[in-house]
Amino acid sequence: MHRAHAFGLAGATVFRGSEGFGETSVVHTTRLLSMADDLPTAVVIVDEEDRIRAFMSQLEELPISGLITLEEVEVVHYKGRDTAAS
Numbered sequence: 001m002h003r004a005h006a007f008g009l010a011g012a013t014v015f016r017g018s019e020g021f022g023e024t025s026v027v028h029t030t031r032l033l034s035m036a037d038d039l040p041t042a043v044v045i046v047d048e049e050d051r052i053r054a055f056m057s058q059l060e061e062l063p064i065s066g067l068i069t070l071e072e073v074e075v076v077h078y079k080g081r082d083t084a085a086s
Contacts, residue, residue, distance in 0.1 A: 010046050015041065020039065022040070028040065049070060049072075056068065
């Protein structure tokens with residue numbers, strides 16, 4: 001997320017799961033301390049496709065594995081904070 005922010009992307013949010021499994025089919029859960037160190041995490045980044053594709057090279061040097069998907073969305077409502085009052 002910090003790299004996305006430094007890259008100037010429009011927004012990013014990190015979601016930490018309480019339970020999940022992946023390609024190994026091993027269930028990781030907060031209920032077992034021994035399995036709580038590898039909980040599922042999803043990072044959602046919002047920006048235009050070309051900017052996200054340009055950012056993806058930043059991820060190659062990180063020691064992580066995972067799945068990256070690009071999804072087209074239709075924004076039906078957006079109201080940002082009024083930063084003029086700050």
